Amino acid sequence: MTTTIAAPAAPQHRTHSGIRASLTVPLSATPAAAKCARQAIIAFLAGARRKELTDDACTVATELVNNAVEHAGGPIQLRLRLHGQLLCIACRDGDSARWPRISGDLDAWEEHGRGLAMIAVLARGWRARLAPGGKDVIAWL
Ligand SMILES: Nc1ncnc2c1ncn2[C@@H]1O[C@H](COP(=O)(O)OP(=O)(O)OP(=O)(O)O)[C@@H](O)[C@H]1O
Numbered sequence: 304m305t306t307t308i309a310a311p312a313a314p315q316h317r318t319h320s321g322i323r324a325s326l327t328v329p330l331s332a333t334p335a336a337a338k339c340a341r342q343a344i345i346a347f348l349a350g351a352r353r354k355e356l357t358d359d360a361c362t363v364a365t366e367l368v369n370n371a372v373e374h375a376g377g378p379i380q381l382r383l384r385l386h387g388q389l390l391c392i393a394c395r396d397g398d399s400a401r402w403p404r405i406s407g408d409l410d411a412w413e414e415h416g417r418g419l420a421m422i423a424v425l426a427r428g429w430r431a432r433l434a435p436g437g438k439d440v441i442a443w444l
């Protein structure tokens with residue numbers, strides 16, 4: 304069986320009250336990566352006492368990670384960081400040539416092309432930026 308987490312998580316940043324404020328999760332570029340991302344988010348937000356963010360964070364991370372797997376490829380890394388009330392979700396992928404773009408008018412029966420639009424609705428904002436070896440697609444909740 305292939306395991307999705309490729310390496311131990313990096314050392315994590317904690318707040319003065321001992322709550323983990325950031326988490327880095329290496330993911331394999333496979334369809335199993337999104338499930339692994341959701342599991343990490345559920346545990347991270349429970350530990351940070353921010354469970355109310357879980358549903359939206361899992362939906363946003365699922366779309367970001369699936370996009371990285373389907374449209375970019377690895378290495379993929381999910382990073383979570385709490386900045387006060389704000390949760391930053393960043394997905395690093397291995398492709399700096401292709402960029403995310405919200406699809407224009409979609410046929411009602413079109414099966415794909417809605418992931419970024421969902422992120423735009425759920426998140427306070429999102430953007431993509433160049434990163435070493437690829438790019439980060441980042442959303443804030
Ligand atoms: N990480 C990424 N790297 C490169 N291109 C991306 C990335 N994320 C999105 N894209 C581009 O943006 C488009 C829109 O992404 P979006 O998630 O909205 O739709 P989709 O992935 O095609 O379909 P779905 O509704 O299944 O998510 C993609 O079709 C792809 O061309």
Ligand SMILES: [Mg+2]
Binds near residue numbers: 366369370
């Ligand atoms: Mg998508």
